[in-house]
Amino acid sequence: MTTATIFVSNVQKELAEERRVVKAFVEGDPLLRRFFTVFLFEDLPAADARTDAVYLDEVDCSALYVGLFGSENGFEDAEGVSPTEREFNRATERSTPRLIFVKGTDDRARHPKMAALVHGAGNELIRQRFRDISELPAARVRRTPEVTPEVAPEVTPEVTPEVRLVRALRREMTRHELREALRLRDDKHFRQAFLYPAIEAGLVEMTIPDKPRSSKQKYRRTAKGTAAARGKK
Numbered sequence: 001m002t003t004a005t006i007f008v009s010n011v012q013k014e015l016a017e018e019r020r021v022v023k024a025f026v027e028g029d030p031l032l033r034r035f036f037t038v039f040l041f042e043d044l045p046a047a048d049a050r051t052d053a054v055y056l057d058e059v060d061c062s063a064l065y066v067g068l069f070g071s072e073n074g075f076e077d078a079e080g081v082s083p084t085e086r087e088f089n090r091a092t093e094r095s096t097p098r099l100i101f102v103k104g105t106d107d108r109a110r111h112p113k114m115a116a117l118v119h120g121a122g123n124e125l126i127r128q129r130f131r132d133i134s135e136l137p138a139a140r141v142r143r144t145p146e147v148t149p150e151v152a153p154e155v156t157p158e159v160t161p162e163v164r165l166v167r168a169l170r171r172e173m174t175r176h177e178l179r180e181a182l183r184l185r186d187d188k189h190f191r192q193a194f195l196y197p198a199i200e201a202g203l204v205e206m207t208i209p210d211k212p213r214s215s216k217q218k219y220r221r222t223a224k225g226t227a228a229a230r231g232k233k
Contacts, residue, residue, distance in 0.1 A: 003037045004063035004160070009087040011074035012041055015103065018068050021136055036063070052083055053186040056090050057193070060183070061161050065091035065098040069118050073111040085117055100127040101136060162198040166225040172207055172218040195219070203228055 006026060008019045023038040039058050059065065067088055074082045091098050100121045107115045121127055130136050168181040175187075175195065184190045198204040203225035207218040221229065 003033075003035055005058070005061055006036050006038045006064045006066055007059050007062035007087070007091070008038060008040055008066045008068065009059075009084055009091075010068035011070060011072045011082070011084055013074065014070045014072045015068045018101075018103070018133055018136055021133060022066060022068070052077075052086065053184075054189045055083060055087060057184050057186060057189050059087050059090045059096070060094065061164070061193070062091075062096060065096045067098065067100045067121065068103070069100060069114060069121070070103045071110045071114065073113045076113075080113075082113065085113070088117065088121065102127060102129045103131070105129055105131065161194045162201055162203055163228050165194045165198045166203050166221055166229040169204065169219060169221050169225070169229075172220045174218050178219060198225070 006022075008022055010019060019040055023040060026032045026036055026038050039062065041055065065088070067084070069084075074084060076082050088098070098121075100118075102118050102122075104110070107118065110118065118127075164182060165178065169178060173181070175191075178195070179187060179190045182190070182194065184194070195204070199206075199219075201224075202222055204219050205222050206212060207220060208214045208216060211217070
């Protein structure tokens, strides 16, 4: 069974133990681990660890966004926006179910931009505060209607990278056209997480298989890929 992804977002240098607790909770629950895997930034290969586009691609592939918000705002890009804020905004744009856990009951010591993010998230989402790791309500994930096992089989095909790819592949397309159709910016991540797994699974085939590096190379669905795109096994 293919599993859906839970994306855990927080400032990388903060709340390291808390994000590991969330992952351990999901992996240790016999029911949740049947349907979900947890993505942490530590899971990325070292070469990709600083690529913000890769994180956003992972948000796009996820069935659930979990935000762990602490006191720090973290690194800011040229526009003054942190990766945590960008990930939250991306999940919001895609209407991904979001759970927000805020460490601390007092926002006065919080970075102003993080405080603003906490306030904005609190206006529309499931949000809960915790004082220390013993109060981290990881079990809340299991009680959320959007991610119950009854819903998971319906969600999984839509968020699996291979299935997302074959659904976007409505005709013969180049690699660039496919990546653009999926709204992915990082080509290496697209190839490793989407294209190659789809080919290995027999969902997609090359139009010029004997010349894989041809400039005229395109990709098309196989019969198995067409069935997967329609939600059939």
